Amino acid sequence: MMAEGMLARTMSVLACFTEDEPAVAASGIAERTGIPDSTLYRLLSDLVAEGMLARAPGRTYTIGPRLWELGELSPLSLRLRETALSHMVRLYEATGENVHLAVLDGATPETSAALYVGRVTGTGSIPTLSRMGGRQPLHTTGVGKALLSTRDAEWLERFLAMPLQRETTHSVTDPVALRDEIARARSRGYATTREEMTLGNISVAAPVAAVQGLPPIALGVVVHLDKADVRRLSPLVIQAARELYHDLRNSH
Known part of the structure; x- marks a missing residue:
């Protein structure tokens, strides 16, 4: 005791x-x-x-x-972040924008958030609220919505039953509208947000296929509204997520 x-x-x-x-x-x-x-x-x-x-x-x-x-001994660092870094750098070089790596963190749907475990940025990238080790809402971030697209119906039912906080005037907090966005993310392979976490920012993110020994993973980019070209960015993000999965699957 x-x-x-x-x-x-x-x-x-x-x-x-x-x-x-x-x-x-x-x-x-x-x-x-x-x-x-x-x-x-x-x-x-x-x-x-x-x-x-x-x-x-x-x-x-x-x-x-x-x-x-001790924290650096976590699989999120030793296995995930170390493996993901080269893919994140290539995605940054292709886009010149912020690249984020996040995992689903939380014991229950009610306590879950997107935990940022990797970030690549540059002088020309738009400022964001994310940081390594930071937690952000699932429903207002690109990586968060990509993570939501990996959850089953029962998990989502519990998550959508909660009151969802509005981060900006553009945040999607209506359960029906958010459920529709999750369905679209599943069908096309990537999720988007438009000024839902920070005004002036758009994010495009893709889930990484499930990897044994790691929590659900998502990879995404955040760009300025004026520079956003989702049709160009989405294939790049999806390809990076696929390549990361391939390397993670073969890493152990």
């Missing part, structure tokens, strides 16, 4: 760090976790000693190098 309690406390501490606040003071951690000061001090000291956390300027803490090192 004590070990379980310590693990739960450790996870609650780690959950305090976010993209918006990567450095957090001990007082902030105490406020968010409710862990008593004396216990928290010992826990933070132990986490720093093990490299799970690191001390930062302003008496704050950040995620430590050991935690990053």
